[in-house]
Amino acid sequence: MKLSFTGIYLLVLVGCTKTNLPKKVSIKTTDSISIWIDESKKRKIPIEQRKLGLKKAYELSNQISIDSSKLRNISLIAYEAEGLNYDELFLKANNLALELSAKIKNDSIVGETHWNYGLYYTKKGKIDSAYFHYHKAYEVYDIIEEEYFKAKMLYNMGYIQGIIKDYTGSEISIINAIEIYKKLDKPKSLYRCYNYLGLIYSELEEFDRSIFSHNKALEYLKEIEDEDKVLFKEASLNNLGLVYQKQKAYDKSIENFEAAINNNELKRSNLNFYARLKDNIAYTKFLMGDTLNLKNDFYSALNIRDSLNNISGVAISKRHLAELFVIKKDTQKAIEEGREALRLVNSVENNRDKLETLMLLSKIDKNKATKYLEEYVHLNDSLQSEERKTRNKFTRIRFETDEYIEETEKLTEQNILITVGGITLLMFLSLAYFLRVQRAKNKELLFEQEQQKANEEIFSLMLKQQSKLEEGRMKERHRISEDLHDGVLGKIFGTRLGLGFLNVKGDDSTIEKHKSYIDELQSIEKEIRSISHELKNEILTSKENYTKIIHDLIEQKSITGNFKFKFKCDRSIDWDTVDDDVKINYYRIVQEGLQNIIKYAQATLVEVDIKLVNDILNLRISDNGKGFKNGKLVKKGIGLKNIESRAKKLNGNFKINSLINKGTIIFVSNPL
Numbered sequence: 001m002k003l004s005f006t007g008i009y010l011l012v013l014v015g016c017t018k019t020n021l022p023k024k025v026s027i028k029t030t031d032s033i034s035i036w037i038d039e040s041k042k043r044k045i046p047i048e049q050r051k052l053g054l055k056k057a058y059e060l061s062n063q064i065s066i067d068s069s070k071l072r073n074i075s076l077i078a079y080e081a082e083g084l085n086y087d088e089l090f091l092k093a094n095n096l097a098l099e100l101s102a103k104i105k106n107d108s109i110v111g112e113t114h115w116n117y118g119l120y121y122t123k124k125g126k127i128d129s130a131y132f133h134y135h136k137a138y139e140v141y142d143i144i145e146e147e148y149f150k151a152k153m154l155y156n157m158g159y160i161q162g163i164i165k166d167y168t169g170s171e172i173s174i175i176n177a178i179e180i181y182k183k184l185d186k187p188k189s190l191y192r193c194y195n196y197l198g199l200i201y202s203e204l205e206e207f208d209r210s211i212f213s214h215n216k217a218l219e220y221l222k223e224i225e226d227e228d229k230v231l232f233k234e235a236s237l238n239n240l241g242l243v244y245q246k247q248k249a250y251d252k253s254i255e256n257f258e259a260a261i262n263n264n265e266l267k268r269s270n271l272n273f274y275a276r277l278k279d280n281i282a283y284t285k286f287l288m289g290d291t292l293n294l295k296n297d298f299y300s301a302l303n304i305r306d307s308l309n310n311i312s313g314v315a316i317s318k319r320h321l322a323e324l325f326v327i328k329k330d331t332q333k334a335i336e337e338g339r340e341a342l343r344l345v346n347s348v349e350n351n352r353d354k355l356e357t358l359m360l361l362s363k364i365d366k367n368k369a370t371k372y373l374e375e376y377v378h379l380n381d382s383l384q385s386e387e388r389k390t391r392n393k394f395t396r397i398r399f400e401t402d403e404y405i406e407e408t409e410k411l412t413e414q415n416i417l418i419t420v421g422g423i424t425l426l427m428f429l430s431l432a433y434f435l436r437v438q439r440a441k442n443k444e445l446l447f448e449q450e451q452q453k454a455n456e457e458i459f460s461l462m463l464k465q466q467s468k469l470e471e472g473r474m475k476e477r478h479r480i481s482e483d484l485h486d487g488v489l490g491k492i493f494g495t496r497l498g499l500g501f502l503n504v505k506g507d508d509s510t511i512e513k514h515k516s517y518i519d520e521l522q523s524i525e526k527e528i529r530s531i532s533h534e535l536k537n538e539i540l541t542s543k544e545n546y547t548k549i550i551h552d553l554i555e556q557k558s559i560t561g562n563f564k565f566k567f568k569c570d571r572s573i574d575w576d577t578v579d580d581d582v583k584i585n586y587y588r589i590v591q592e593g594l595q596n597i598i599k600y601a602q603a604t605l606v607e608v609d610i611k612l613v614n615d616i617l618n619l620r621i622s623d624n625g626k627g628f629k630n631g632k633l634v635k636k637g638i639g640l641k642n643i644e645s646r647a648k649k650l651n652g653n654f655k656i657n658s659l660i661n662k663g664t665i666i667f668v669s670n671p672l
Helices: 006-016 031-040 047-061 067-083 087-103 107-123 127-143 147-163 167-184 187-203 207-221 232-246 250-261 271-288 294-307 311-327 331-348 351-364 366-501 508-535 542-561 580-601 638-649
Strands: 564-569 605-613 616-623 653-659 663-671
Touching: 031 047, 031 067, 047 067, 047 087, 067 087, 067 107, 087 107, 107 127, 107 147, 127 147, 147 167, 147 187, 167 187, 187 207, 187 232, 207 232, 232 250, 232 271, 250 271, 271 294, 271 311, 294 311, 311 331, 311 351, 331 351, 351 366, 366 508, 366 580, 542 564, 542 580, 542 605, 580 605, 580 616, 580 638, 580 663, 638 653, 638 663
Parallel strands: 564 605
Antiparallel strands: 605 616, 616 663, 653 663
16 A cells, blocks of 8 residues: 555644744734734634634734834734634735835744745645745745754755655755754654655665664654654554565564554544554555455444545545455456545545556456556656656756855855955055054154163263262362361461460459450360361261152152152162162162152152162052052053063062052062
């Protein structure tokens, strides 16, 4: 019995439908529209009432002015209308959804509308139109990279191709769908694909590959949740039974049919499928030559199908009975059953079963054999011609798409070349601009370095000049001291001695005055000696000059920065022994530090402390300014870079610590 496709039509159709719709985005709609749409989904409500509700929702949705909100409502209505077989409303709503989605460039809804059309035309038997829309939906989902729905469209296209016997094309579509489903780990979808692939290979008479595919489908079936399995296992066992039947492995065929029919729930949940399995078992036994009780088995399946008004199923049972009556030599009864089967398949336009019945009648009805054979040939040729035309349509659809893709790729390549050229030109111009700016910065930096070097040389000269001036002052002090001590003081001392030894004779008052003059001279002598000693004192030596220079610098900056300051300098430091480079760099460090405080810190108090500890000269500059977060100073300013550079130049260390609103501390140490 050739039921590879007809027998599992319901299963395949389920695979074509939207079992997983794209998640609907939330939209602002009136409550009444949402209520009407929700009511249309309730199966307990009479179908005509559900249709009226959908129509009302459509009319209200047309009053919405916002295209995006209107589109979502119309799309939902179209989908529900298709499910209710409300053709008039479906076509209006889906066409409007396609127009709106194209207008606002909502590719996801464009794909949905083509998918809806595919479902609609599949049910109507217009498979060329169905294939066209499935292919359009596939293109959209491919562009927006919706892999799951892209795979569903491949499956739907493969199903349509199988109907028109384009088995190679169907195989390619299904295999492409399988590759995507494997990446997405979708066992239910993989089950459907492998199940259908098994049917394709059976039609191609590649039975081993067909059996492999059906077994693969059963493996994926184990990964599906129980509530989702429905009668998948029984359908797959039935399909395997049909493949073994074609292979003439009748024992295995019956084994699979019986494994399927042994489901106790089958008779209650799907009586039609139960009757099909019963008929398949009986027909397989017939093919084996086991005709015992077959008549009762065939009539049992026939009665169930007749009670369910399954015309195609009744026709198949009648044909099988006709074959049985031929074996039993009851030709008249065989012809009667065959003619009845032909009448039934004509009433439902079932061409596949009609061909089978015509072939059987041409063999058993000798009087009309020629008529039946001619009708068979004519129908077969017309079907093949129609299938060929349809396959050509499908090929043209794919070809036009490939042509479009090729043209798009060319345009894409051109766009890429233009983009790359534009980016290259932009990069070149940016590089030229960057080099120009960098060159200007380098010149500015070089100028600053030269200016800084000149300032250092000037400062060095100032220090040397200060040192020379101090040396001159010290020499002058010594000279004055020596002159006072050796000259003036000696003369006064001699005069005092002379007056002391002078014998003054006279009254007491004269003697008293004489004595007072001598005492006055002695007092003058002591004062001159004291001045002489003070001129030679070491307090105001050159070692104090550097300290004064630093103090003057801080004082000057405090006026500019409007802050108070405290300055401490270790008096034990002998600045004469300190190298000029150290003094210059420390001066510059203090200068840079104070400059940064003025620019950024907004400090009210600054402390500068210079100490000598274990032959290490330590400089500490602290402020109570706004500070900054440690670790955030990623790119140091040129001032801090200069401080760090000067510290490294002296083989010293540089540290900076700061807290927001707590101030900043700069610490420099250098071994002398």
